[in-house]
Amino acid sequence: xxxxxxxxxxxxxxxxxxxxxxxxxxxxxxxxxxxxxxxxxxxxxxxxxxxxxxxxxxxxxxxxxxxxxxxxxxxxxxxxxxxxxxxxxxxxxxxxxxxxxxxxxxxxxxxxxxxxxxxxxxxxxxxxxxxxxxxxxxxxxxxxxxxxxxxxxxxxxxxxxxxxxxxxxxxxxxxxxxxxxxxxxxxxxxxxxxxxxxxxxxxxxxxxxxxxxxx
Numbered sequence: 001x002x003x004x005x006x007x008x009x010x011x012x013x014x015x016x017x018x019x020x021x022x023x024x025x026x027x028x029x030x031x032x033x034x035x036x037x038x039x040x041x042x043x044x045x046x047x048x049x050x051x052x053x054x055x056x057x058x059x060x061x062x063x064x065x066x067x068x069x070x071x072x073x074x075x076x077x078x079x080x081x082x083x084x085x086x087x088x089x090x091x092x093x094x095x096x097x098x099x100x101x102x103x104x105x106x107x108x109x110x111x112x113x114x115x116x117x118x119x120x121x122x123x124x125x126x127x128x129x130x131x132x133x134x135x136x137x138x139x140x141x142x143x144x145x146x147x148x149x150x151x152x153x154x155x156x157x158x159x160x161x162x163x164x165x166x167x168x169x170x171x172x173x174x175x176x177x178x179x180x181x182x183x184x185x186x187x188x189x190x191x192x193x194x195x196x197x198x199x200x201x202x203x204x205x206x207x208x209x210x211x212x213x214x215x
Contacts, residue, residue, distance in 0.1 A: 003056065003121035005032045005109075010167065010196035012118050014059055016179040019071060019147065020085070021096035022113040023177060026170035028098075030109035030122060039107055046103045050128035051111070056121040057092035064090065072143055075182040083141065094120075097128055149176035151209040159214040163198065171195050175202060175209045 008029040011017045018024045030053070032041070045051070067078040068086040081089060098111040109125070153175045155161075160168050179193060187205040190212055194200075201212040 001123055003033060003123060004036045004125070005030050005122040007031070007053070007055070007114060007116050007118070007120050007122060009114055009116055009118045009120075010170065011116070012194040012196075014087075014117055015191075016174055016193040016195060017117055018113075018115040018174065018177065021098055021115045023115070023146070024170055024173045025112055026166070026173075027101065028111050028114040028116070030111060030125070032107065037106060039105075042103055042107045042109070045100070045109075045125075045127065048100060048127040050097055051100050051109070052126040052128055052133075053094075053096045053098060053111075053114070053116070053122055054124040054126070055094040055096065055116060056123060057087045057089065057094050058119075058121055059117060060087040060089075060092055062090065062092060063088045070142070071182045072147065079142070093123070097133075147177065149173070151176050151178050151204065151207055153209045153211065155211045157211075159211050162214050167196060171200065175200075175211075178204065178209070180204060 008031060010026065010028075032038075063081075065088070066081050068081050068084055068088055069075045069077065070079055070084045070086060073079070087094070094116070096115055098113045101110040101112055103109055153172050160171065163171060174193075174195070180191060185204075187203065190201050190203050192199055192201050199215050201214075203210050203212060
């Protein structure tokens with residue numbers, strides 16, 4: 001298989017990427033490879049509100065392990081790999097449902113709610129069809145409810161004011177979701193998270209996330 005496109009997002013590293021699609025409302029761009037940069041390839045897509053992205057976990061190593069430790073369970077309990085959305089899989093295929101905001105000339109797809117690292121290759125794009133793809137009554141195992149935003153973000157020195165408002169809001173939502181690995185709880189540790197062209201440093205003490213610097 002060959003990628004048909006790649007995505008442009010503010011997340012330059014795996015650290016800080018939303019753990020599921022749709023959790024953070026920010027804009028991303030799906031840019032087609034030259035062979036697929038044809039308007040006819042997306043004719044009619046603007047009539048859909050959501051699309052499926054099938055993509056390549058290009059930063060995650062292949063694994064032969066058939067059990068993983070989902071962050072949702074605190075990283076302490078093993079589940080079958082096929083009962084999770086872990087990036088560590090026998091085949092590095094990702095699946096995300098994102099909101100289609102607009103189709104720009106190019107064509108370029110402007111989407112919201114993506115959970116992909118900047119530059120992630122896209123294998124395929126399919127329209128989301130509500131009558132076939134939506135099952136609100138379905139059981140969802142250990143992920144029945146959306147994860148709550150658990151942290152209060154404190155910016156005592158106004159570091160976040162350097163960012164444009166839209167970027168600032170998206171970053172705050174990411175921090176509220178607690179991007180740390182679930183096994184790390186050192187209140188003294190300063191974490192560095194790349195976001196767009198900035199490096200954000202923060203620490204977490206209890207339910208409070210304190211922004212240390214934005215450079």
